[in-house]
Amino acid sequence: MELDKLDRRILRELQLDGSITNADLAERVGLSATPCARRVKRMQDEGLIESQVIVLNPSHLGLKLSALVQVSMDRHTPDRFERFEAEIRKHPEVTECLLITGQSADYQLKVIVPDMDDYQEFLLNTLTRIEGVADVHSSFILRKVLDTTALPLHHLDGI
Structure with a gap:
Protein backbone atom coordinates (compact mmCIF):
# COMPACT_ATOMS: atom_id res chain seq x y z
CA MET A 1 0.00 0.00 0.00
CA GLU A 2 1.33 3.41 -0.98
CA LEU A 3 1.29 5.93 1.87
CA ASP A 4 1.59 9.60 1.14
CA LYS A 5 2.36 12.41 3.57
CA LEU A 6 -1.31 12.85 4.55
CA ASP A 7 -1.75 9.13 5.21
CA ARG A 8 1.27 9.17 7.51
CA ARG A 9 -0.05 12.22 9.36
CA ILE A 10 -3.42 10.50 9.79
CA LEU A 11 -1.73 7.40 11.20
CA ARG A 12 0.37 9.44 13.63
CA GLU A 13 -2.72 11.27 14.92
CA LEU A 14 -4.75 8.07 15.26
CA GLN A 15 -1.94 6.42 17.22
CA LEU A 16 -1.96 9.34 19.64
CA ASP A 17 -5.74 9.29 20.07
CA GLY A 18 -7.81 6.53 18.49
CA SER A 19 -11.02 8.11 19.77
CA ILE A 20 -10.52 11.37 17.86
CA THR A 21 -13.52 12.39 15.79
CA ASN A 22 -13.16 12.43 12.04
CA ALA A 23 -13.77 16.19 12.04
CA ASP A 24 -10.95 16.80 14.52
CA LEU A 25 -8.66 14.39 12.68
CA ALA A 26 -9.34 16.10 9.37
CA GLU A 27 -8.58 19.49 10.91
CA ARG A 28 -5.31 18.28 12.44
CA VAL A 29 -4.02 16.84 9.17
CA GLY A 30 -5.30 19.63 6.93
CA LEU A 31 -8.08 17.84 5.04
CA SER A 32 -11.82 18.22 4.84
CA ALA A 33 -13.86 15.57 6.66
CA THR A 34 -15.01 13.44 3.71
CA PRO A 35 -11.57 12.81 2.11
CA CYS A 36 -10.12 12.16 5.57
CA ALA A 37 -12.80 9.57 6.32
CA ARG A 38 -12.18 7.95 2.92
CA ARG A 39 -8.46 7.65 3.63
CA VAL A 40 -9.08 6.10 7.06
CA LYS A 41 -11.60 3.66 5.56
CA ARG A 42 -9.13 2.67 2.82
CA MET A 43 -6.40 2.00 5.39
CA GLN A 44 -8.85 -0.09 7.43
CA ASP A 45 -10.01 -2.04 4.38
CA GLU A 46 -6.43 -2.75 3.34
CA GLY A 47 -5.54 -4.00 6.83
CA LEU A 48 -3.11 -1.24 7.72
CA ILE A 49 -5.37 -0.13 10.58
CA GLU A 50 -6.26 -3.34 12.40
CA SER A 51 -8.46 -1.98 15.17
CA GLN A 52 -9.12 0.91 17.51
CA VAL A 53 -9.16 0.23 21.24
CA ILE A 54 -9.36 1.99 24.56
CA VAL A 55 -6.33 1.35 26.80
CA LEU A 56 -7.35 0.86 30.43
CA ASN A 57 -5.21 1.60 33.47
CA PRO A 58 -4.70 -1.79 35.19
Whole structure:
Protein backbone atom coordinates (compact mmCIF):
# COMPACT_ATOMS: atom_id res chain seq x y z
CA MET A 1 0.00 0.00 0.00
CA GLU A 2 1.33 3.41 -0.98
CA LEU A 3 1.29 5.93 1.87
CA ASP A 4 1.59 9.60 1.14
CA LYS A 5 2.36 12.41 3.57
CA LEU A 6 -1.31 12.85 4.55
CA ASP A 7 -1.75 9.13 5.21
CA ARG A 8 1.27 9.17 7.51
CA ARG A 9 -0.05 12.22 9.36
CA ILE A 10 -3.42 10.50 9.79
CA LEU A 11 -1.73 7.40 11.20
CA ARG A 12 0.37 9.44 13.63
CA GLU A 13 -2.72 11.27 14.92
CA LEU A 14 -4.75 8.07 15.26
CA GLN A 15 -1.94 6.42 17.22
CA LEU A 16 -1.96 9.34 19.64
CA ASP A 17 -5.74 9.29 20.07
CA GLY A 18 -7.81 6.53 18.49
CA SER A 19 -11.02 8.11 19.77
CA ILE A 20 -10.52 11.37 17.86
CA THR A 21 -13.52 12.39 15.79
CA ASN A 22 -13.16 12.43 12.04
CA ALA A 23 -13.77 16.19 12.04
CA ASP A 24 -10.95 16.80 14.52
CA LEU A 25 -8.66 14.39 12.68
CA ALA A 26 -9.34 16.10 9.37
CA GLU A 27 -8.58 19.49 10.91
CA ARG A 28 -5.31 18.28 12.44
CA VAL A 29 -4.02 16.84 9.17
CA GLY A 30 -5.30 19.63 6.93
CA LEU A 31 -8.08 17.84 5.04
CA SER A 32 -11.82 18.22 4.84
CA ALA A 33 -13.86 15.57 6.66
CA THR A 34 -15.01 13.44 3.71
CA PRO A 35 -11.57 12.81 2.11
CA CYS A 36 -10.12 12.16 5.57
CA ALA A 37 -12.80 9.57 6.32
CA ARG A 38 -12.18 7.95 2.92
CA ARG A 39 -8.46 7.65 3.63
CA VAL A 40 -9.08 6.10 7.06
CA LYS A 41 -11.60 3.66 5.56
CA ARG A 42 -9.13 2.67 2.82
CA MET A 43 -6.40 2.00 5.39
CA GLN A 44 -8.85 -0.09 7.43
CA ASP A 45 -10.01 -2.04 4.38
CA GLU A 46 -6.43 -2.75 3.34
CA GLY A 47 -5.54 -4.00 6.83
CA LEU A 48 -3.11 -1.24 7.72
CA ILE A 49 -5.37 -0.13 10.58
CA GLU A 50 -6.26 -3.34 12.40
CA SER A 51 -8.46 -1.98 15.17
CA GLN A 52 -9.12 0.91 17.51
CA VAL A 53 -9.16 0.23 21.24
CA ILE A 54 -9.36 1.99 24.56
CA VAL A 55 -6.33 1.35 26.80
CA LEU A 56 -7.35 0.86 30.43
CA ASN A 57 -5.21 1.60 33.47
CA PRO A 58 -4.70 -1.79 35.19
CA SER A 59 -3.78 -0.25 38.55
CA HIS A 60 -7.03 1.73 38.70
CA LEU A 61 -8.88 -1.55 38.16
CA GLY A 62 -7.09 -3.30 41.03
CA LEU A 63 -4.66 -5.14 38.75
CA LYS A 64 -1.45 -4.23 40.55
CA LEU A 65 0.91 -7.06 39.56
CA SER A 66 2.38 -7.51 36.08
CA ALA A 67 4.70 -10.38 35.27
CA LEU A 68 6.77 -11.40 32.28
CA VAL A 69 6.76 -15.17 32.19
CA GLN A 70 9.07 -17.31 30.10
CA VAL A 71 7.72 -20.76 29.32
CA SER A 72 9.73 -23.68 27.96
CA MET A 73 7.97 -26.58 26.31
CA ASP A 74 8.96 -30.24 26.68
CA ARG A 75 8.74 -30.94 22.94
CA HIS A 76 9.04 -28.66 19.94
CA THR A 77 6.26 -30.01 17.79
CA PRO A 78 3.55 -28.08 15.96
CA ASP A 79 0.75 -29.90 17.77
CA ARG A 80 2.30 -29.20 21.19
CA PHE A 81 2.63 -25.49 20.37
CA GLU A 82 -0.90 -25.32 18.92
CA ARG A 83 -2.39 -26.90 22.07
CA PHE A 84 -0.45 -24.55 24.35
CA GLU A 85 -1.50 -21.49 22.35
CA ALA A 86 -5.16 -22.56 22.28
CA GLU A 87 -5.14 -23.09 26.04
CA ILE A 88 -3.36 -19.83 26.85
CA ARG A 89 -5.95 -17.85 24.82
CA LYS A 90 -8.60 -18.94 27.34
CA HIS A 91 -7.01 -16.95 30.18
CA PRO A 92 -7.74 -13.21 30.21
CA GLU A 93 -4.94 -12.52 32.69
CA VAL A 94 -2.54 -13.30 29.83
CA THR A 95 -2.48 -10.07 27.83
CA GLU A 96 0.36 -11.05 25.50
CA CYS A 97 1.79 -14.36 24.32
CA LEU A 98 4.86 -14.37 22.10
CA LEU A 99 6.62 -17.34 20.51
CA ILE A 100 10.26 -16.34 20.89
CA THR A 101 13.76 -17.38 19.88
CA GLY A 102 17.20 -16.50 21.22
CA GLN A 103 16.31 -17.54 24.78
CA SER A 104 16.07 -20.88 26.50
CA ALA A 105 12.30 -20.33 26.64
CA ASP A 106 9.84 -20.92 23.83
CA TYR A 107 7.21 -18.37 24.87
CA GLN A 108 7.06 -15.10 26.73
CA LEU A 109 3.78 -14.15 28.37
CA LYS A 110 2.65 -10.92 29.93
CA VAL A 111 0.35 -11.67 32.84
CA ILE A 112 -1.62 -9.02 34.75
CA VAL A 113 -3.33 -9.93 38.03
CA PRO A 114 -4.42 -8.20 41.25
CA ASP A 115 -1.63 -9.50 43.48
CA MET A 116 0.93 -12.23 44.20
CA ASP A 117 -1.73 -14.61 45.54
CA ASP A 118 -3.58 -14.41 42.22
CA TYR A 119 -0.33 -14.90 40.32
CA GLN A 120 0.50 -17.97 42.39
CA GLU A 121 -2.97 -19.35 41.68
CA PHE A 122 -2.51 -18.78 37.94
CA LEU A 123 1.00 -20.25 37.95
CA LEU A 124 0.31 -23.38 39.99
CA ASN A 125 -3.24 -24.20 38.97
CA THR A 126 -3.28 -23.05 35.35
CA LEU A 127 0.03 -22.46 33.62
CA THR A 128 2.05 -25.39 34.95
CA ARG A 129 -0.87 -27.73 34.32
CA ILE A 130 -0.97 -27.05 30.58
CA GLU A 131 0.22 -30.15 28.77
CA GLY A 132 3.78 -29.73 27.54
CA VAL A 133 4.90 -26.94 29.87
CA ALA A 134 8.32 -28.04 31.11
CA ASP A 135 9.71 -24.94 32.81
CA VAL A 136 8.51 -21.48 33.86
CA HIS A 137 10.55 -18.40 34.88
CA SER A 138 8.77 -15.30 36.16
CA SER A 139 9.98 -11.71 36.33
CA PHE A 140 7.88 -8.99 37.92
CA ILE A 141 7.57 -5.49 36.50
CA LEU A 142 8.58 -2.87 39.05
CA ARG A 143 7.95 0.21 36.89
CA LYS A 144 7.05 0.93 33.29
CA VAL A 145 9.71 3.18 31.82
CA LEU A 146 8.11 3.22 28.37
CA ASP A 147 4.74 1.79 27.43
CA THR A 148 3.32 2.62 24.02
CA THR A 149 1.26 0.98 21.34
CA ALA A 150 2.42 3.51 18.73
CA LEU A 151 4.55 2.11 15.93
CA PRO A 152 7.57 4.09 14.74
CA LEU A 153 6.61 5.74 11.45
CA HIS A 154 9.65 7.99 10.99
CA HIS A 155 11.18 5.56 8.49
CA LEU A 156 8.27 6.36 6.15
CA ASP A 157 9.04 10.10 6.04
CA GLY A 158 11.28 9.70 2.98
CA ILE A 159 8.56 7.98 0.95
